Amino acid sequence: MKHLSILLAGFFCLLFPQIHAQKTISGIVTNEREELLIGATVFWKNTQKGTVTDTAGRFTIEAQPQAATLVVSYIGYTPAEVEVLPGENNIWIEVSGISQLKEVVVSERGFDTHVSTLDARNIESISSKELRKAPCCNLSESFQTNGAIDVTYPNALTGVKEIQLLGLRGIYSQFMVENRPTMTGIATPFAFEYIPGTWLSGIALAKGASTVKNGNVGITGQINADLVKPLTDKPLFVNAFGSSEGRGELNVHLNRKLNDQTSNGLYVHGSFVENRWDMNDDNFKDSPDRQQLNAMYRLQYDGPAGCAQINVQALTDRRQSGQLSAFVPDQTLFEIDQNNDRVEVWGKYGKEQLFGHRFLELGNMGSYSWHRSRSQFGTNAYQAEQRSVYWQTLLQTIIGTTDHALVVAPSVQLDDIKEQVNDLNLDRRDLVPGMMAEYTYSRSSLAMEIPRFVLVLGGRIDWHSRFGWQATPRVSAKYNFTENSVLRLSGGRGFRSPNVMAENISLLASNRTPVFNAPNGGNAPGVEEAWNYGVNYTQNFKIAGRSASASVDAYRTDFVKQVLVDVDADYSKIYFYSSENQSFSNSVLLSFQYNLLRGLDVKLAAKWNDVRATFADGQLKTLPLVARYRGLVSIDYVTPNKKWSFNTYTQIIGRQRLPDNSQVPHYLTHDFPSPTPVFALVNAQATRHLNKKWELYAGCENIGGYQQHHTIMDYTRPDSPYFNGSQVWAPMMRQVGYIGVRFSPKGL
Amino acid sequence: MKFFFLINMFLISLFSQNSADNAMTMTTKFKVYGNCGMCEKRIEKAAKIEGVISADWDKETHMISVVFDEKRVKPSQIHAAIAAVGHDTDKVRADDSVYASLHECCQYDRAKQ
Numbered sequence: 001m002k003h004l005s006i007l008l009a010g011f012f013c014l015l016f017p018q019i020h021a022q023k024t025i026s027g028i029v030t031n032e033r034e035e036l037l038i039g040a041t042v043f044w045k046n047t048q049k050g051t052v053t054d055t056a057g058r059f060t061i062e063a064q065p066q067a068a069t070l071v072v073s074y075i076g077y078t079p080a081e082v083e084v085l086p087g088e089n090n091i092w093i094e095v096s097g098i099s100q101l102k103e104v105v106v107s108e109r110g111f112d113t114h115v116s117t118l119d120a121r122n123i124e125s126i127s128s129k130e131l132r133k134a135p136c137c138n139l140s141e142s143f144q145t146n147g148a149i150d151v152t153y154p155n156a157l158t159g160v161k162e163i164q165l166l167g168l169r170g171i172y173s174q175f176m177v178e179n180r181p182t183m184t185g186i187a188t189p190f191a192f193e194y195i196p197g198t199w200l201s202g203i204a205l206a207k208g209a210s211t212v213k214n215g216n217v218g219i220t221g222q223i224n225a226d227l228v229k230p231l232t233d234k235p236l237f238v239n240a241f242g243s244s245e246g247r248g249e250l251n252v253h254l255n256r257k258l259n260d261q262t263s264n265g266l267y268v269h270g271s272f273v274e275n276r277w278d279m280n281d282d283n284f285k286d287s288p289d290r291q292q293l294n295a296m297y298r299l300q301y302d303g304p305a306g307c308a309q310i311n312v313q314a315l316t317d318r319r320q321s322g323q324l325s326a327f328v329p330d331q332t333l334f335e336i337d338q339n340n341d342r343v344e345v346w347g348k349y350g351k352e353q354l355f356g357h358r359f360l361e362l363g364n365m366g367s368y369s370w371h372r373s374r375s376q377f378g379t380n381a382y383q384a385e386q387r388s389v390y391w392q393t394l395l396q397t398i399i400g401t402t403d404h405a406l407v408v409a410p411s412v413q414l415d416d417i418k419e420q421v422n423d424l425n426l427d428r429r430d431l432v433p434g435m436m437a438e439y440t441y442s443r444s445s446l447a448m449e450i451p452r453f454v455l456v457l458g459g460r461i462d463w464h465s466r467f468g469w470q471a472t473p474r475v476s477a478k479y480n481f482t483e484n485s486v487l488r489l490s491g492g493r494g495f496r497s498p499n500v501m502a503e504n505i506s507l508l509a510s511n512r513t514p515v516f517n518a519p520n521g522g523n524a525p526g527v528e529e530a531w532n533y534g535v536n537y538t539q540n541f542k543i544a545g546r547s548a549s550a551s552v553d554a555y556r557t558d559f560v561k562q563v564l565v566d567v568d569a570d571y572s573k574i575y576f577y578s579s580e581n582q583s584f585s586n587s588v589l590l591s592f593q594y595n596l597l598r599g600l601d602v603k604l605a606a607k608w609n610d611v612r613a614t615f616a617d618g619q620l621k622t623l624p625l626v627a628r629y630r631g632l633v634s635i636d637y638v639t640p641n642k643k644w645s646f647n648t649y650t651q652i653i654g655r656q657r658l659p660d661n662s663q664v665p666h667y668l669t670h671d672f673p674s675p676t677p678v679f680a681l682v683n684a685q686a687t688r689h690l691n692k693k694w695e696l697y698a699g700c701e702n703i704g705g706y707q708q709h710h711t712i713m714d715y716t717r718p719d720s721p722y723f724n725g726s727q728v729w730a731p732m733m734r735q736v737g738y739i740g741v742r743f744s745p746k747g748l
Numbered sequence: 749m750k751f752f753f754l755i756n757m758f759l760i761s762l763f764s765q766n767s768a769d770n771a772m773t774m775t776t777k778f779k780v781y782g783n784c785g786m787c788e789k790r791i792e793k794a795a796k797i798e799g800v801i802s803a804d805w806d807k808e809t810h811m812i813s814v815v816f817d818e819k820r821v822k823p824s825q826i827h828a829a830i831a832a833v834g835h836d837t838d839k840v841r842a843d844d845s846v847y848a849s850l851h852e853c854c855q856y857d858r859a860k861q
Contacts, residue, residue, distance in 0.1 A: 027774075032839060034822055082777055083811075092776040092823055096839075692844070747844055 025084065026060045027091035029053045029072055037074050039401055040095070045069040045081065063089070075405065075442050075451070120440070120454040120478040121210055122488050122536040122553065124148060126203040132697075133636065133647035133685060137241060137249055137271065139200065139225060140192035144683070145649050147591050147605025147632045148205060148553075149223075152625065156711050156732055157321055157336050157377070157509035157725040159288040160189050166207065166220040166555045166587040167609030167626055171503050172496070172530070174210075174218030177225050180346060180365055181214050185415050186384040186502040187371045190340060194315055195225055196269035196294060198239050198251040202226045208534035208555050209474045209492030212436045212460040213394070213409060216472035219494030219530045220557060220585075230255045230265030230298050234744040243738035245287065246275030261303035269294040278324055279734065282715040284725075286732060288321035288336070306351035313344045322378075327716045334718030336509065337376045344369040363394040377508040378718060384419040384502065405440040421501050421514065430497060434462030452480045458492075467527045470495045484540040491533040498563045500525050500576045507565070507574050510724035518577035518616040519569045526578045529560040548594040559583040559613070566615055567624060568660035572721050581614035599640060605632040622657050625729060629654030629678075647699075648684040656729050664713065664722050671710040676729045679706045695742040705734040773801065774818045779810050779838040780830055781856045787835065790854070794833040795826055 029040040036057025043050025044064060053059045061070070066086060070093070073079035077095040084091060124146075131142050140161045143149040150164040163170035175183055175191050183191035206222040214222075237253040248271065255265040270293050277286040294315040301308045322335035346367035354360040367390045375382045392411035399406055412433045419426040438458035442451045459473040474492025481487070501514070508514075517524050534555035541548055562583045566575040591605040607630045611623045622628075631652035638645045655675035685699030708730040714722040742748060780791050788805050795803035795814055799821030805812040814826055824839070831840040834850045836858060847858065 034824055088775045090774045092774045092818070094776070094778075094823065094839075 023063060024060050025063045025089045025091065026058060027070075027093055028057045029059065029074070029093050029095065030057060031074075031077065032094060032096045034094075037077075037095070040072055040074040042070060042072050042093075045071050073451075075403075120442075120456050120476050120488065121490065122207045122534070124205040124207070126205065128201050131197060131200055131203075132687070133634075133649075137197050137247075138193045139195040139197070139203075142197060142200065142203065144651075145632075145634055145647075146205070147603075147607065147630075148207065148589060150607075150627070150630060153708075153728045153731050154287070155506055155509055155725050155728045156284055156286055157288070158338065158506045159290065159319055159321065160506045161192070162189075162506075163192065164626065165205075165223075166532075166557060167585045167611040168220050168557060169503075171498070172217075172219045172494070172528075172557070174215065174222045175225075176214055176222060178227060179214060179224060180348075180367060181217075181390065181413075182344065182346075182367065182369070184388065185371070185386045185417055185499050186373050186419060187340075187342065187369075187386070188499060188503050189505050190317070193292075194294065194317070194342065195227075196249075196251060196267075196271075198237070198253065198269070199227050199267055199296065200225055201228045201232075207536070207553060208490040209476065209494070209532045210490070211456075212438065212458045212472055212474050212492075213407065214392070215411070215413070216434070216460055216462055216470060216494060217496040219496070219528075219532055220555070227296075227298075228253065228265070228267070230263040230300055231257070231302070233265060234748070235746050236744060237748075238743045239740065241738065241740035243736055245273060245277070245733065245736050247271070247273045247738075249740075262299070262301045264297070264299045267296045267298075276324060280709050280711075280732065282710060282712055283323050283325055283327060284334075284712055284715055285321050285324060288319040288338075290317070290319045292317045306349060308347070308349045310347040311345070314342070316341045323718065331718075334378045334723075335376070336378065339374045340372070342369065342371045357397070359398040361396040363396070364392070365394075366391045373502075375505075375508075378511070380422060380508045382421050382501070382505065382508060384417065386418075387416045389414040399439075403441060403443045405442070407438045407440075408436065410435045417499070419501060421508075424514075424516075426501055429465070431465040432462050434460055436460035454478050462495075464497065464527075467497065486538050488536040488538075489534070491531070493529070493531050496528045498525060498528055500563060504565055504574070504576070507567075507726050509726050511719070511721055512567075512572055512574045512724065515573050515575050516577070517575070518579075519566065519573075519575055520616055523577040523579065523616075525563040525576050526561065528562050530557050530562070531560065532557045543594065546595045546597075548592070550592045551590075553587070553589040553591075555585075555587050557585040562613065564613055564615060568621070569616065571661070571663040575616070577616065579614060579616075581618075582620060583613035584611075586610040599638040601636045603632070603634040603636075607631070624657050624659045625727075627654045627656045643689055645687045645689070646684070647687075648682065650683075651681045652678070653681070653730075654678050658727055658729065661713075661727075668714050668722055671708060672713065672727055679730060680704065681706060681731065689748075692747040693743060693745055695748055696739070697742075698739040699737070701736045701738070702731055702734060706730060707734050708732050773815055775813060775815050776823045776826075777811055777813050778823070778827070780805055780812045781810060781836040781858070782807065782854060783856045784853045786851060787854045787856070790833055791830055791835050794830050794835075797821065797825065797829045800826060 029037045031037055038053055038055055038057060040053045041050060042059045042061055049062060051059050051061050068084055070082045070084050071079055072093045072095055074095050080093055080095045082091060082093055126146060130145060133145050140151060140163065143151050143163060152162045154161045165173045171188060174181060183194065204224045208221055210218055210222045233253055233255045235255050239251040241249040250270050252268050257263045273287060273290040279286055296311065296313040298309060298311045317340040319338040323333040326333055344367060348365040350363040352361050354362050369388045371386045373384045390413050392409055394407060394409040396407045398404060415430045417428050438456060441455040455477045457475055462470045464470055472493050472495060476490035478486055478488045532555060536551060536553045538551040561578060561580050564577055564579050569575055588608045589605065593603045596602050609626055609628055611626045612620050613623060614620045632649065634649035636647045655678060658672055658674035661669045661672055682703040683701045684703060685697055687695060687697040689695050708728065711725060711728045711732045713724040714720045717723060782791055788807050791805045791812065792803045795812065799817045801815040803812060803814045827837045827840040830837050831842040834842045834846040836842050
């Protein structure tokens with residue numbers, strides 16, 4: 001009997017797990033590196049039956065009687081769906097990072113620019129594919145096919161282009177390269193021209209009050225450029241480009257893997273523009289001659305000790321422009337000569353699972369830059385030199401569960417600027433230590449595969465050596481009504497210390513005298529401070545089985561303090577002064593994308609900007625050279641065999657106000673009507689994908705040939721008080737044709 | 749009595765070994781790019797590396813279901829084995845030259861890199 005009971009007990013031991021296994025199934029959840037994920041949500045699709053993974057990354061869930069789909073989601077990862085058949089009782093499920101999702105979206109014919117429904121912030125991602133639709137020789141040109149950012153026209157004298165976001169100048173947004181603030185201070189006017197187009201792997205454009213991780217500037221948004229990396233870029237890539245403007249460019253990328261963990265890359269860009277075009281017979285060159293040599297070296301390590309990288313960028317840029325010949329004999333020629341040199345070194349070090357804590361991550365980044373600008377604008381001399389140091393240490397963790405994430409980051413920024421305009425000395429030294437914290441609430445929804453509600457509360461405290469303590473609170477939230485419709489709200493403060501002369505350097509292309517106070521005296525330029533509030537609604541849907549996406553953005557910026565550039569008060573002066581009177585910008589953008597036929601995408605965008613400020617005369621005036629209405633129509637077609645692609649885009653630019661020219665003699669203002677007429681610009685490009693290694697492209701900018709005939713006021717007399725080359729409201733170049741080639745022996 | 753006890757222990761150890769084995773047998777599913785029946789044979793053969801118990805690829809859905817021993821092999825090794833014969837998986841991309849050498853009917857549409 002005793003024997004039997006032992007035997008029976010043994011059988012029970014055997015039977016029990018068997019019974020148990022029939023009722024439930026189990027499994028583990030990992031990321032793409034096969035690291036176990038704790039707290040991942042696992043549930044049966046279209047049910048409320050769910051669970052989360054335990055500390056070993058394992059889960060157990062009630063089995064379904066027939067085939068059913070398991071959905072697994074984890075913050076920061078793309079949710080995975082797995083079909084489970086009866087009999088399968090132990091499943092390995094992998095979720096992959098969001099960055100991976102983007103690549104998949106691109107290859108499956110997603111739109112080349114898209115707004116993610118995952119992020120709490122209104123971030124428009126511009127893929128490298130979108131960037132190839134226009135010649136895109138540098139970052140400033142890459143925004144031409146984008147409805148959110150407007151690019152102004154370069155003036156003939158300095159060739160400086162500017163961007164506008166939410167109707168306000170680019171200086172009110174923050175520019176970053178791989179989440180690191182760069183090209184600040186005296187480098188601001190050239191920032192976008194010093195990142196060559198082929199170096200870009202994508203751009204993320206965050207509109208409105210965004211994260212405070214990287215500082216308190218960025219009132220209207222953040223532009224983050226992602227660069228190519230040694231590990232993922234092609235071993236050899238060559239791009240050559242030539243245009244009828246006398247422009248030539250050559251880009252070469254060389255990447256090499258040193259061992260399993262380390263890789264390095266060298267990226268060289270050379271460009272020049274050389275012509276003696278004077279199409280409007282004003283004796284001034286239509287565009288500056290330019291020579292730029294720009295090189296970057298990257299060394300990256302990714303291994304058991306963490307991720308580290310060290311990068312160096314060095315560039316030199318020369319521009320010459322001005323009069324080709326004088327109208328009056330013996331007159332000295334008006335010439336512009338701009339020289340910029342820059343060296344920047346930056347590094348990063350990051351480690352996940354710090355001190356063995358699974359959810360503790362550390363990131364460090366530091367940079368040092370030196371920039372020198374030596375320029376002559378006719379009789380105006382501008383000399384500047386800047387040394388900057390930036391350091392940030394970032395810690396990321398969770399509070400209890402992965403529903404609550406926290407980031408804290410102390411940082412320090414030092415700018416030592418020496419700046420001289422003629423006899424005026426503008427030297428300054430700013431030291432800004434600061435501390436930020438950001439809390440994210442994000443709960444995975446059982447009914448949906450992405451978190452339905454996400455809330456981000458962030459803030460930072462900085463101490464500015466000239467302006468004292470500054471607090472920057474910001475909040476953003478999103479709510480998904482369904483997987484395809486999302487509403488976002490954001491609001492927050494921004495603060496910046498302006499670099500008045502550097503940011504308005506193109507105004508030196510005139511005989512106006514810069515004055516650093518208001519026409520009625522006082523109010524020297526100080527800090528700028530503003531609040532921004534915004535709402536975005538994005539809806540993805542299908543029309544006749546083809547994907548479409550529509551979105552509405554509405555943003556308002558309210559300045560508390562602003563440095564106004566007054567070009568209306570006196571024709572012979574430019575006043576820069578601080579104002580605490582009403583100044584605001586309202587910007588509404590409607591955009592629609594539709595995949596009309598196989599391979600044919602259509603994008604429409606319409607924008608309304610209302611940007612006004614109260615100037616020293618007490619009047620609330622619309623800012624000059626900001627178009628109230630703008631439109632964009634872009635049509636892209638790829639042939640079914642993918643051998644050809646065609647891209648066209650048309651910009652419609654509404655009326656703009658010019659600076660007040662009533663004090664200027666009438667005969668000089670013929671080409672400066674205010675308001676300016678409405679006009680359209682058409683650009684087209686064709687690309688031939690010859691084979692895996694070669695790609696040829698050719699296109700034409702400004703096909704309609706619309707131009708502002710004269711862009712320099714009183715061009716016959718460069719010594720006249722009315723001489724002014726800064727009132728450019730349309731391109732002065734008519735049709736510009738270009739061709740280019742891309743080559744990579746290992747496949748593009 | 750001792751005899752029974754030993755038999756029992758033997759049985760328990762035998763079965764518990766088995767049930768532990770069952771617990772270690774895992775199923776994973778992922779996408780493998782391919783077109784035809786020829787691809788199916790090549791993919792399934794390639795997937796059956798040491799530690800893989802069975803592999804079944806569906807040419808309609810492009811999904812492969814692999815049953816494997818968690819202690820002996822990891823999914824990434826299975827991905828790599830399949831990519832080595834020219835078929836991209838959702839995680840590992842096959843070498844261009846191996847892809848190019850595939851039979852014409854197996855030249856599936858590839859995502860651009």
